[in-house]
Structure formats: structure tokens, C-alpha cells
Amino acid sequence: MTLSRDWLAVIAAALLILLVKLGIASGVPW
């Protein structure tokens, strides 16, 4: 089974949120 791009995007977003939660990606500039 291949994951759709939709699910991949959801997983990628979840990983990014996890990085923020763990403090690895804190203080993201804009």
C-alpha cells in the first residue's frame, strides 16, 4: 500500500509539531 500525498503531508506536519514540542525546533524565525 502506498501512502497518499495527503497522508504524507499530515505525517510531515505531525513530525514538525513534535520537533517544536521537543524543543528541537523552537524559536522558528519569520
Next chain:
Amino acid sequence: MSLTIDAPPPPADSAIRRLARVMPGIALLGIVGYAGKIAEQSIAAYGRAHHMTLPNIEYVLWAIIFGLIVSNTVGVPAVCEAGIETYEFWLKIGIVLLGVRFLLGDVARLGGVSLLCVVVELAVSIAVMTALGRAFRLPPKLTSLLAIGASICGVSAIIAAKGAIEADDEDASYAIAAILALGAVSLVVFPVVGHALGMSDHAYGLWVGLAVDNTAEATAAGAIYSETAGRFAVLAKTTRNATIGFVVLGYALYWVRRGAATEVANKASFLWAKFPKFVLGFVAVSLVATLGAFTRGEAADIANLSRWAFLFTFAGIGLRTNLRTIARQGWRPLAVGVAGECAIAILTLAMIAGAAQRFLD
């Protein structure tokens, strides 16, 4: 008992190779998007330094313009094409992350208002597009694709419907080109009309979310106006996207009845297959944020990540829009599109004007 595994193991480097194939294009998206951000900041800094009031043009518009310049002058290098196609992937990541900026109650309330408007918008745009398609004697399946594209969500809806109603490739690429051309025009027209009417960020965002077809262009048309407008555009557009399965199923059943498409075996699984899953991600992040899982700083970080994801998307809008290809498509589908979209834009504007007083401000 012997156990045989006859499926050949996948080549070990396939994921790495795929990544290598998309990297140049992603890099180009980043460069063009970041150039847009620098342009916005430099103009603002120049204005401050010289005590001048310059119009604040959002990086969104610069990123799209720079992308258009590259794709229509030197052209996008072939090595970058695969990576540029990822612009929709970044859009979806950006939308899911943007969930952090919405309380679930707001999603339910505004989603409800949007849904009500979406239902009316769907009925009218399908009727308008079908009537126009007949008047201009377009092939019936092309008319169906244009109606689906105009009523729900542009390109992904057309692609979803193409398989379901067994339309030709040519009809699908025609419909996609028409929707994309109209999307490009809407990036200019909507903000101008919004400013001329002095629309609030909320009302404007809801309007573009309902009237602009393709999700990337709707997000951009909102963000060009203001950041808040961009958020509301995403919410309205996401609600509209959630209805994709129902409309595509309706069209599939219509063409099955006319004997020109294969029967839909299981309607529930058909609906699930066509449902845009990133909408679930958006709602989930909004739910987690509403439950208070993020500190103020974490929420700001997630919102900034969402902005970076959108930056790649906006660059992609310009980079994959080739004005010559659009010109080659002929005028009739475009005429149907323009007439239909104008009708839809005016109708949704009227609905927003009615809804704005009651629900928005």
C-alpha cells in the same frame, strides 16, 4: 513448512533517488519564495529609511511574480520540474499546521457558515457552468469537469472526477488549464475588488475561500490581502474541499445512469477515497491546540512553520504557470470559465455580505 517470499525487495536507493529527483525543484521553490520575502522586507525598509509611505505588497505577490518571470522567460529547468510539483504538498503541510491558529469552536462556527454558503455556491456554480457549457457547445464531459472544478476545488477535484466519470485526458487538461488561468487572474482581481469595497479581513477571506477555485490560489489571494484574510480563506476553502467526494460521487452516478461510466461499487469507500485527508489533519491540530497542548511560544513556532510551508507553495504557483500553454488552449473553455466565475464571484460576494453582519465581525 517452507516460507517463500517471492516479491522482489524494493531497490534500497529508491527513496533516496526520489528525494534527489525532487531536491533541485524544492530548492528553486525556496529561492523564489525567499526572494519574494526579501523584496517585501527591502521595500518596507527603504520606505522607513526614507520616511516614505510605500504600498505594502506582501511577499506572496512577489513570490508569484518572480516565479512567473522565471517560468515564462528562461523557463523552468527540466531538472527542477519534479520538485516544483511538490508545491501542493507544502500547501497541505501549511494548512495542517495552520490548524494551531484556530480554536475548534471557531472551526465549527465558521466552518458551519462556510458550509451553508458552500452548499448554495455548489448548486449555483454547477447550474451556471452546465448552462454555459451547453450554450458554448462544449463536450458534455468537459462541461462536467469545468463545473466540478469551479464548484469545489479546482485541479484536485478535476483529477478526482476525471477517473470517476472516465473523461478524456484532453478534456481534463483543458479544464485544468482554464481553472489555473482563472486562478491567476483572480490573484489580481479579488484583492482590488476587496479593497475597493473596503471588505473586512474576515469577510474577504471567506469570499476568496468560496470563490477562488484552486486551494493554492485561494490561499494566496487571501494572504495578499492580509494574514488574517489568508487564514479565513484557508478555512473556507478547506470546508469546500471537504465536500469534494460528494460532488464527484454525484457526477459519477450521473454518468453511470447515462451509460458512460462504470458503476460505483461501494459508495462509502468511494467517498472516503476522494476525501482530502489533510482536512482531518487540520481539524486534529486545531483540536489539540484548543485542548491547550501548546504554549504561546510553541503555537507561534508552529504558525511560523506553516508560513514557511506556504512560501514554497506561493513560489510554485508562479513557477508552474505557463502563459503560453494557457493561450494555446483556445478561447471557448476559457470564456465559459470567465463567465461562470464572474457569476460565482458576484453570488458569493452577495452571500458574504449577508453572512458578514450576522456571523463574522
